[in-house]
Amino acid sequence: MSLVVVGSVAYDGVETPHGRVDKMLGGAATYIALSASYFTQTRIVAVVGDDFAPEDEALLTDHGIDLEGLERVPGKCFYWAGKYTPDMNDRETLTTELNVFADFQPKLPESYRLARYLMMGNIQPALQRDVRAQMKNPRLAGGDTMNYWIHDHRDELLKTIAGWDFLLINDHEARMLSGESNLRKAANKIMEMGPHTLVIKRGEFGAMLFRKDSYFIVPGYLLDDVFDPTGAGDCFAGGFIGYLAEHGFSLDGDHISRGMLSRAVIYGSVMGSFCCERFGVERFRTLERSEIDARFEEFRKFTSF
């Protein structure tokens, strides 16, 4: 079933211990949509400037991604540049140029509004709420956020996630949002804010899924080399929601089992791991669904006892 993805389509400059790229396709919506496109029909809502390159557009359309909701306006695309620490568990932002993204007002094409799945990348909480309101009757709606909104726009964010089915954030954000350092306690507090399903991403250490009466934890995939972690969290989100959409899962009531959600977390982890194998979106130029399913089985092998 079809999935609407809202967020940034951008250009990034990235430096890791493995090298440096000054300008490459990036943005949360790009990563989420590329990742989800392996599982389900994916539709993007975003804004780009007139520097958005035809070859970058082609990468998205080659993955069958619907760009009817990709607004094009005069100016330049959102640009972010950052540099990773040697262990790549942290990064420093060098440049943020909002450009056309500064006035982004997401408008969902009519054909998008009946989609059953909605994944909102990290943008202003007020815009996320507005997007959610434009959807007719999604089975599953949720998204991501970041420290800036948690810290400086807390009330706005709380109003927004109160209407979400699921929230995907990292461990630092979960601690900041809840005020609890223990992740089990943090999860319980966050689920009281609205989302009945919470995924906490832990980078190289894996991910956790919490619901009111159960939880699931998976370690991270052990890569031979991490070239560039940019977008890994968004690819996780794309694999997670993509798998649920592929199977038409609903989280209403008890229509979804812990097993289904756990497998969605594994597919999220698989997609995040592939993302790190090359710079930026490069890995998605060659990645095949069969490789994804093989890595899913590898997860089963190295975690079962």
Next chain:
Amino acid sequence: MSLVVVGSVAYDGVETPHGRVDKMLGGAATYIALSASYFTQTRIVAVVGDDFAPEDEALLTDHGIDLEGLERVPGKCFYWAGKYTPDMNDRETLTTELNVFADFQPKLPESYRLARYLMMGNIQPALQRDVRAQMKNPRLAGGDTMNYWIHDHRDELLKTIAGWDFLLINDHEARMLSGESNLRKAANKIMEMGPHTLVIKRGEFGAMLFRKDSYFIVPGYLLDDVFDPTGAGDCFAGGFIGYLAEHGFSLDGDHISRGMLSRAVIYGSVMGSFCCERFGVERFRTLERSEIDARFEEFRKFTSF
């Protein structure tokens, strides 16, 4: 089958965000033996001073631990005091008084030498080698070490672990010992140094097991409260080797399956998690085997998909 544990029996002073204890029973051999005692007949080789309290001895004998190899000499027990960081992922050593431990020369009683399992806590590599030589024909011999020996006594340590079946260390130590930051590469290098089985402990993030042709990763148990992580790594070691000894497993050739080793890692994780629930060895005053097996099943539940 019986297990010989070599290391320190000591007193610790510990401060965590949950409180402070100035003097309590501790030491690697204490934690390893208490943990392993739930699985198999356990015999300690260590040295204590004349301040070793009868009630602390009673805790060990109440767990059926053989103290024939516990040497008693004039002077005071080894004493260590440390303070944990607020997130308890790191600690600062405040005091180290070697006392009677300074002249420790482990001597295995005749009745210990035929034991089939040997677990050496973190002591001088030369002493570990000497202990290994005193054992007649163990099925499984291995142990732990720490940054100090890796950094300042590398040659001695390499000579020692060359004769081990297994090595249990934490992720920082694995990186230091191998010179590789990637843990998969680190594991491959370390296995070339001798041990055919390597366990890398990652604190709250769980543990990994590596053999030449397979690996296994488990996330950490999610505790409601971590009171005191002191001894958790040693309790992991005790659960790991204890489970293998309980079932008479051998690592020679292919006599042991990945499944058996994985379950040993889970039992190690279970014992490490219990250790953190109270200060020092307190949890072992009440812990029952049924609780251990129940937590093992909980691991299966929150990791399976």
